[in-house]
Amino acid sequence: SQTIHQWPATLVQPVGSPLSLECTVEGTSNPNLYWYRQAAGRGLQLLFYSIGIGQISSEVPQNLSASRPQDRQFILSSKKLLLSDSGFYLCAWSKTKKSSGNTIYFGEGSWLTVV
Amino acid sequence: GNSVTQMEGPVTLSEEAFLTINCTYTATGYPSLFWYVQYPGEGLQLLLKATKADDKGSNKGFEATYRKETTSFHLEKGSVQVSDSAVYFCALSYSGGSNYKLTFGKGTLLTVNP
Numbered sequence: 001s002q003t004i005h006q007w008p009a010t011l012v013q014p015v016g017s018p019l020s021l022e023c024t025v026e027g028t029s030n031p032n033l034y035w036y037r038q039a040a041g042r043g044l045q046l047l048f049y050s051i052g053i054g055q056i057s058s059e060v061p062q063n064l065s066a067s068r069p070q071d072r073q074f075i076l077s078s079k080k081l082l083l084s085d086s087g088f089y090l091c092a093w094s095k096t097k098k099s100s101g102n103t104i105y106f107g108e109g110s111w112l113t114v115v
Numbered sequence: 116g117n118s119v120t121q122m123e124g125p126v127t128l129s130e131e132a133f134l135t136i137n138c139t140y141t142a143t144g145y146p147s148l149f150w151y152v153q154y155p156g157e158g159l160q161l162l163l164k165a166t167k168a169d170d171k172g173s174n175k176g177f178e179a180t181y182r183k184e185t186t187s188f189h190l191e192k193g194s195v196q197v198s199d200s201a202v203y204f205c206a207l208s209y210s211g212g213s214n215y216k217l218t219f220g221k222g223t224l225l226t227v228n229p
Contacts, residue, residue: 032215043221044159044204090158094215102208102215103149109158 002027006091006107013114019064019078021110023091026072031093033074034104035066038088050074051096086114117142121205121220128195128227136190136223138179138205146207148172148181148188149217153202162190162203195227 006023013019025031035047046059048066056066063082067075074091091107121138128134140148147166151159163172168183177192188205205220 034216044217044219046216049216102147103161103164104208104215104217105161106151106159 002093002105004091004093004105004107006089006110008110009108010111011113013081013112015083015114016080019076019081019085019112021076021089021091021112023074023076023107024072025074025093028072028093028095030071030096032096033068034092034094035074035076036090036092036106038090038109040087044090048076081114083114086112088112117146117207117209117218119205119207119218119220121203121223123221123223125224125226128225130197130227130229131194132227134190134192134195134199134225136203136205136225138188138190138220140186140188140205140207142186142207142209144209145183146209148179149206149208150177150179150188150190151204151206151219153204153222155201159204195225197227197229200225200227 003026033050036044037047038044048056048058050056050068053068053071064078089110092104094102094104118141149164150162152162153159163174165172165181168181171180179188179190181188202222202224204222206217208215208217
């Protein structure tokens with residue numbers, strides 16, 4: 001069966017410091033990968049998605065970047081964090097097969113507080 | 116563009132009460148529809164889904180029917196439990212090339228009291 005893990009689960013970082021959140025998927029190959037953010041009291045916003053190694057699409061301009069160095073690894077980064085980067089970050093994956101109702105599966109999430 | 120509108124809540128019910136969380140959508144073509152649940156401090160879990168009109172998704176006593184004529188996918192449960200307290204998200208998926216992306220509603224916080 002497929003599993004998805006992301007870490008760290010909780011992170012408190014000062015403004016201006018770098019960020020690295022990592023996500024890995026097991027039990028599948030060539031998945032689509034996603035990073036979502038859930039700000040306090042708000043819905044989920046898609047930040048990045050990737051359909052293959054080195055292929056990253058950004059949904060919203062921001063202070064963050066994403067990379068996919070390996071097939072099942074997805075990394076969310078920032079060189080200098082802003083207070084507004086605080087939130088709950090969720091990694092997710094889906095199959096690449098074109099079929100209706102393709103489900104997206106989420107990791108456990110990472111709480112980021114920028115102070 | 117595609118969008119999802121769901122009742123914002125919060126919704127507070129007593130145990131064994133009937134639950135309805137409304138969800139309507141705007142989309143081109145024929146999206147798939149989902150309900151996800153987020154328990155406190157956790158990620159999102161798929162609760163149920165429907166891929167075409169008149170499909171009914173069901174899981175753990177929850178149900179939702181894909182109504183194309185009213186562009187709705189309301190979540191219902193006949194008798195809620197304290198353990199159902201969570202945030203519920205309605206979502207639709209659409210194909211963008213070879214990837215599938217979800218558009219979410221803003222979520223509805225449900226609190227069930229004993």
